[in-house]
Amino acid sequence: METYLYEWLNFVVRFLHLITGIAWIGASFYFVWLDNSLREPPQWKKDKGIKGDLWAIHGGGFYEVAKYSLGPEQMPKTLHWFKWEAYTTGITGFILLTLLYYIGASSYTIDPAKMALTPWQASLIGIGAIAIFIAAYEVLCRTALVEKSLQFGLVVLAILTVLAFGLDQLISSRAMYIHIGAMIGLAMVFNVFTTIMPSQRKMVEAISQGQQPDPSWGHKAKLRSVHNNYATLPVILIMISNHYPITYSHSYGWLILSALIAITAYARHFFNLKHHDIIKPSILIGALIAFATLIWLFAPKAVKTEDKTVTTAQIMPIIQSRCLQCHAAKPTDDVFKFAQGGIMYDTEAEVLAKAERIHARAVVSKDMPFINKTQMTDEERQLIAQWYQGLKK
Ligand code: HEC
Incomplete structure (x- = not known):
């Protein structure tokens, strides 16, 4: 029953997170x-x-929008603020992180092959890393560097890369990816909370009292808003990368992550210039070339297989001891109580039918068994590779 409710809670919170995130990022795109x-x-x-x-x-309607250099002479009766989209995305995101990676730390965050942490230790490392990033970012925003966009972006990227590398030594790579995503996402929420909203409140207050608002408030809020805009593509990419182990399960997953952040933020630049009628296809082409290079550079080495036939009957014991725990009609794992991904390997026929995905996850991306909980060996992966080659002939 507990697992049953946990799964539904996870589903509902993820849904809310997605909806509020769409509303927030949609508004951010629109205003930029x-x-x-x-x-x-x-x-x-x-x-x-x-x-x-x-x-x-x-x-079916015409809209006329006007932006004031400082503000209207009088405050209008109704003024729309945009903050709850950001706050609810941040809150639901943090709940989801807690449900999966802290309450579920033993399955999602702890990788015993890296470090045998307790769930508490793993959670503290995760939250600590997020706090370190947000603090470092807030400090940087208060230095003169913030006015130099490119340099500022590079320093932030360097900090994220170091944190990604550091976390990758301590917790599972999948958890490392999500934590870097959470750092950027929560820093974006903090931008709204610590700077954008207070600046706007001061501006409204000044106008209500018939005074001119200080232009520096608007400027500060604008800078943070631009940071948020460049962060949107990287953050979404990192969130969905969790479903693509080809990214995080690579031994240089942290470097791939860093490159993906740089490439997607750069691609965002194309759209921001385009709004000003500056069309620079070189940016998009450059981003695509960089992306293709990344895919090529990090391609897995072809697994060398001897030319010997491995039958399905021969690999059944491996599947039974390494996968069935989570992929059976009745899983025996302590956390995963339902056949994960709807996939079951109870019979030879099922295993044969799903050969392609077994090869993809146990040999190519090597992220199954999940965080290698059932301790599959390299020899066993090799055997599955041989079995799969035989099937293709
Ligand atoms: C400890 C639990 C656990 C074990 C053991 C495990 N898996 Fe999974 N598996 C999961 C979870 C959780 C998911 C869903 C999350 C995801 O897709 O990343 C999943 C999803 C999958 C998927 C569906 C996604 C896709 O790419 O189609 C495949 C295939 C898969 N596992 C293969 C395997 C194979 C093969 C083994 C044994 C070598 C294995 N798993 C062992 C937990 C496990």
């Missing part, structure tokens, strides 16, 4: 697009303090 697409307004609008305007058509 809006800001970059503003054009010079007619004189009568300029006289009112409007610095840019924009016309759009959507859903």
